[in-house]
Amino acid sequence: MSSEDYRESLRSYRPRVFVNGSAVTCVADDAALAPGIAAVGVTYDFARKSEYEPLMTARQGTSDKIVNRMLHINTHPDDLLAKLEAVRLVCRESGCAQRYLTHDALNAIFQSTNRTDSEHGSDYHQRFLAYLHDVQDRDLTLGVAMTDAKGERAKRPSQQANPDVYVHITERRTDGIVLRGTKAIVTGAPYVHEFLVMPGRAMAQEDADFAVCCAVPVDAPGITIVARPAGRPGEAAARFSARYGQSTGVVMFEDVFVPWERVFLAGEAEAAGHLVTTYASHHRHSCIGARAGFGDLLIGAGVLMAGANGLDPDRHGHIRDALVDLIKIVEGFYACGVAASVYGAKDSSGTVSPEPVFANIGKLLLATQIYDMHRLAHHVSGGLIVALPTPEEDHNPETAASLAAVLSARPGVPASQRLEVARLIEDLTASYQGGWYSVISLHGGGSPEAMKREIWRSYPVEEKSAFVERLIARGVADDGRKVSKQPGRCCAVGCQIPETTEKSIEGENSTGCHGS
Incomplete structure (x- = not known):
């Protein structure tokens, strides 16, 4: 599909969506969601561009068909590297293209169902394979419904006073299962085609009803989506996020029926942990590419802003040093993503996963250094990015000429161009959208604590200590x-x-x- 095909495809769905307290009549036409639809659309259009096609498409081994990279199952470390570069490419354009979550979930479920079948004699993998091929053939975008509302954090799912703070199975029927519960953070929830419901944590045997993985159409009866606007649509000062943005939504399941052919885990509690950690490795690897693309935006905007201010990094060392520090951060965590790709390992399903230590270190670095990235962008840009007049003043006949005369800093760079770059950096780093980028970088894909636990769990500490002991x-x-x-x-x-x-x-x- 093209981005326009994707937007039009959303018309065939009728999800129950609320944004800013009002019901959304048609997702495809709602102005509050348009920047999010445009951001996902980049993954469709770039796959059709000849210069990006080798990166943005791949041959699916189980069907021998060419599919979008965001839907492909990795079978070689080169696939991981191509995915990393593809995510960086589309996020450099859109800030956050979101669809890479579809890729991460598909790969994790492919691996997990293969392992569950080998241990339980189930047929989840064949069900999922049929579903995967259908998704690839129709070029769908899937939302990952993984993070539960959780309730009291110190208690397990089965210990919660209100069981609906986790999505769980309430009924097993001959033709399928029935779900209730709440997923609290679902990226792009209003404008996906379907949800992949996944467990959000490892489960004990008493949590078996909460160990569920399945595919549900976005407009399945019983689903309600309460979402925030995507970006800053309609705001004149939003030089980036009025065009591209991301909505997140709370998704409530109220007696939602799922037929068995769309169920990929239903009560095998010990399998939930494997699915969660496998997804985490794929997703944190993708997050590295996504935030590297965002870093490209900051580096480019910082260079433009410094030039518009009349400063040359080749001659002004403090500007050069700040830009080098920003480059060091971005390429430092991206290098971890490259290492995670090169050292990726294949499991029994034939799928290659990123090396978990490098993937988690890269995600931990970007999560904790996103604030330094913003600080450095502010340093090279100057205070004008939050002190300049609003865009409405650009067309005020009483003030526009005077402002244009005094707000230009470098010959040959009109004030209007300088202000455009300043507003772009404000939008990316100092607006509420900029704050959103910080928080989603810190907590998206798991909190820093989750990365630290996985690094410690996967790192060969015993091997190092044994070596030193010898x-x-x-x-x-x-x-x-x-x-x-x-x-x-x-x-x-x-x-x-x-x-x-x-x-x-x-x-x-x-x-x-x-x-x-």
Whole structure:
């Protein structure tokens, strides 16, 4: 599909959506959601451009068909690298193209259903494979309904006073299951075609009813979406987010029926944890590409703003240093994404996952350094980005000429162009939309604490400690003489002169075990 085809395809759905307290009659025509639809549309249009086609499309191994990269199942580390670059490309254009979540969920469910079938003798994988091919053939966009409302955080799903703070199975019928509950943060919820419902955490056996994964149309009976506007539509000062943005929604499930052919996990509690961690690796890897694309916007805007201010990074060291720091941050976490791609490993399903340590380190870096990215963009841009008059003043006959005369800083760069760049940086970093980019970078794909736990869980700490222990045991120089001061290592008490000849003592002068 093209972006226009995608927008028109939304007309065939009738989801129950509320934005800013009002019901949305038609998602495709609603001005509050238009920037989000436009951002997803980039993933469709770029796949049709000849210069991007090798990156934005791929051959699906299970069908031998060419599909959009955002729907492809990775089978080689090169696929991971291409996906990373594709996500950076579309997010550089749109800020956040959102559709990469579809890719991450499809890959995780492909892997998880294969493993669950091997352990339980179920047929989830064949169901999912049929669903995957249908999604690819129709070129759909799927919303990932993963993060539950959670309720009291210290309690497990089955311990909650209100079970509907988690999505769960309330009934198993011969033809399918019935769901109730709430997913609290669903990216692009109003303008996707379907939801992939996934568990949001590992489950114990008593949480079996909450261990559910399935596909549900966005307008299935019983679904209500309460969403925020996508970006800053209609605001004159929103030089970027009036065109591109992202809506997030709370999605409530009230007795939603799902036929068995669309159910990919239903009560196998131990499988939920594998699905969650697998998705996390894919998604955090994609987030690296997404925020690198956002970093490209900041770097480019910072260079333009410095030039419009009359400053040359080649001659003004403080501007150059700040830009280099910004580049270091962006390319530093992106390098982790490249490493996660190169070291990606294939599992029994034939799918390649990003190496989890590099993927989580890259996501942790971008999550904690997004605020530094904003600070550096502010540093090179100057205070005008939040002090300039509103766009309405540009057309005020009483003030426009005077402002144009005094707000130009560099010959050849009109004030109007300088103000355009300033408003762009304000929109990206200092508006409520800029704050949204910060929070979604910090918590999207899991909080920093989740990344830290996964790094610790996946990192070979025991291997490192065993290596050092062997090093200490044999002596740093490995000359056969143990030099550790630890009792039992060099001697019983930890510090005695080793037995040797008088000549050797005089020749060596010091052995490392001398001392009072």
